[in-house]
Amino acid sequence: MFTRPFWFQSRPDYLPYRRRKLKQLAFFCLFLLFLPLGACERKMKEHPLPVGLKKELAQQNDPNAEKTAISGTIAVADAFQAQVPPTATLFLVARPKGAEGGPPLAAKRYSLVKFPFEYRLSSEDVMIPTTPFEGAVDVIARLDQDGNARPQKGDIEGRLTAQVGDAAANIVLDRVIEDAPGGPLSVSGTLRLGPGLEQKLPQGGTLFLFARPRGMKSGPPLAVKRFEAAALPREFSIGQEDTMMPGAVLEGPLTLTARLDQDGNALPAPGDIEGALDIDAGATGVDLVLDHVVGG
Numbered sequence: 001m002f003t004r005p006f007w008f009q010s011r012p013d014y015l016p017y018r019r020r021k022l023k024q025l026a027f028f029c030l031f032l033l034f035l036p037l038g039a040c041e042r043k044m045k046e047h048p049l050p051v052g053l054k055k056e057l058a059q060q061n062d063p064n065a066e067k068t069a070i071s072g073t074i075a076v077a078d079a080f081q082a083q084v085p086p087t088a089t090l091f092l093v094a095r096p097k098g099a100e101g102g103p104p105l106a107a108k109r110y111s112l113v114k115f116p117f118e119y120r121l122s123s124e125d126v127m128i129p130t131t132p133f134e135g136a137v138d139v140i141a142r143l144d145q146d147g148n149a150r151p152q153k154g155d156i157e158g159r160l161t162a163q164v165g166d167a168a169a170n171i172v173l174d175r176v177i178e179d180a181p182g183g184p185l186s187v188s189g190t191l192r193l194g195p196g197l198e199q200k201l202p203q204g205g206t207l208f209l210f211a212r213p214r215g216m217k218s219g220p221p222l223a224v225k226r227f228e229a230a231a232l233p234r235e236f237s238i239g240q241e242d243t244m245m246p247g248a249v250l251e252g253p254l255t256l257t258a259r260l261d262q263d264g265n266a267l268p269a270p271g272d273i274e275g276a277l278d279i280d281a282g283a284t285g286v287d288l289v290l291d292h293v294v295g296g
Helices: 014-046 051-060 078-083
Strands: 069-076 089-096 106-111 117-122 136-144 156-163 171-173 186-193 206-213 223-227 234-239 253-261 273-280 286-290
Touching: 069 078, 069 089, 069 136, 069 156, 089 117, 106 117, 136 171, 186 206, 186 253, 186 273, 206 234, 223 234, 253 286
Parallel strands: 069 171, 186 286
Antiparallel strands: 069 117, 089 106, 089 136, 136 156, 156 171, 186 234, 206 223, 206 253, 253 273, 273 286
C-alpha cells in the first residue's frame, strides 16, 4: 500500500507550491529557447546582408524576374578541356544584337569557376542604370587567363544570340582567340586651366578625369581617375586599368571630361571648373582645357 511521505503529509499547500515551481521552470526553459534567437536577430542587425545578396534573394522571390533575365549553362568544348587554367576568370557580357564595340549592355565576372557553370544575367547587371534589358542580345562568355577585361590571345570564348527571358541560353566555349587586338589602349596628354580662371581655383581641390563613350551624357563613366591636390597644368594617362566595371573595354570614340572639384565629390556642383574633349581611345598628346565654371 502506498504511503505518502511525511513531508507531503505535513504540507497541505504542497500541490500549489509544486505548480508554481513547474510554472517557473517552464518560463525558464522558454527563456533559454528564445535567447539564441534574440542574439541571432541582433547579429543580423549588426551585420546586414550585402546589397548584392539582397538583390539576388529579391529576384528569386519575384515571379516576374525571369522575364528580364537570361540564364543557362556554360560548358567547355571537349577539345579545350585541357587548356582551362584553374585560376582563370570568366567574363560574361551581353550586347545589343549586332553591336561589336562600346560598353556592354550588361556584364558579370566570376572567379574559380567549375564547368559546366550555371549563369544568369538580368536587369540588375546592366552597366548604365535605367537602361532596359530587353529584346535580342548577343551573349559572350570568355575564359580569361590574366583577369583583363580586354580579350587577349589564348582566351577561350563562346557566344550565342538569345532573347531576354530565355532560361535555356546554353553557351559552349569553343573558340580560342588567335587574333586579339594589341595591348590595352589608353589616352594620354596634358590637362591645363583656361585663361582667366586662375582666381577661381579651389584650395585643395580634387581633379577628376572621366572617359565616356562619345554621346553618352549620364550614367557611370567607362573609366575614371582621381588626382588629389591638383596642380595645373599636369600630364595624365587614363587606360584599361581605370575602367569601372567588369567587361568594360576602353575603346572607340570617347568623350574625355576633366573637372576640378571643390568638395571631393565626383558629382558636379556649382563652382567646379570643367572641360571636355572628344577623342579616340589610344590618342596621345591630348590637350584638354578646363575652360568653364559649372553653374557659372
